[in-house]
């Protein structure tokens with residue numbers, strides 16, 4: 725299969741990437757620091773892309789479209805959890821930019837070539853941390869920033885967006901996935917306690933990659949589109965807001981306003 729993926733340079737994404745290459749898939753990896761990657765493979769193509777930059781996302785998508793008439797799978801795995809308010813180069817709060825704007829925008833740009841595949845899939849890494857509601861009145865938490873709320877909201881947004889897209893674009897399979905608590909560098913800016921917590925309670929990236937690898941390889945007829953997966957099975961999400969599809973067009977509209985500017 726031809727896979728495009730983000731977030732394959734570390735953590736559970738790096739583990740999934742090595743699985744895909746060993747399984748014979750061809751991968752186009754979008755990475756912000758290609759020079760730091762220590763994986764080389766005939767089936768791996770790396771495109772430099774910083775998901776904190778709209779221009780960089782557009783450029784990466786153009787590079788892919790230039791050479792690919794179709795792709796089978798898009799994996800939006802990259803994600804951040806910032807503990808302080810920081811803006812992207814486009815002036816957007818970074819958690820919102822990387823975890824919400826980037827996957828939606830990249831998917832929009834690549835959807836035409838995804839639809840050329842026989843059984844296309846869009847898989848986005850969400851999280852079990854998606855409780856609460858969407859803070860539409862200040863979606864970037866500019867007034868009172870909370871890294872926890874911003875991260876949690878970002879994952880709720882992609883869950884709702886995925887459920888909505890599954891109804892709208894039926895020829896594509898859509899899913900979100902939760903890898904479990906995994907010992908990675910996700911909380912790198914969170915200080916000693918957060919890092920200790922993930923190190924102590926987190927599972928290995930190898931185990932954390934399992935659901936993502938499963939979703940890529942499983943026959944589409946055995947999967948349920950729009951769902952949230954964990955432990956290689958469909959799982960319930962925790963709040964009513966995660967099933968409230970009326971929020972999806974609002975999220976898409978906010979992203980479209982950002983990406984048009």
Ligand SMILES: NC(=O)c1ccc[n+]([C@@H]2O[C@H](COP(=O)([O-])OP(=O)(O)OC[C@H]3O[C@@H](n4cnc5c(N)ncnc54)[C@H](OP(=O)(O)O)[C@@H]3O)[C@@H](O)[C@H]2O)c1
Nearest residue numbers: 731733734735736774775776802803851905906908909910
């Ligand atoms: N760890 C957990 O317990 C857990 C639980 C639930 C969900 N998740 C989700 O799992 C996904 C993978 O995270 P992880 O835990 O494996 O953490 P990680 O090791 O920090 O991996 C995050 C990945 O995202 C990439 N990334 C971040 N910002 C980027 C940007 N601006 N442009 C391009 N790439 C960028 C990173 O690239 P660099 O190598 O360049 O930093 C890295 O490849 C995330 O979506 C995360 O929210 C993790």
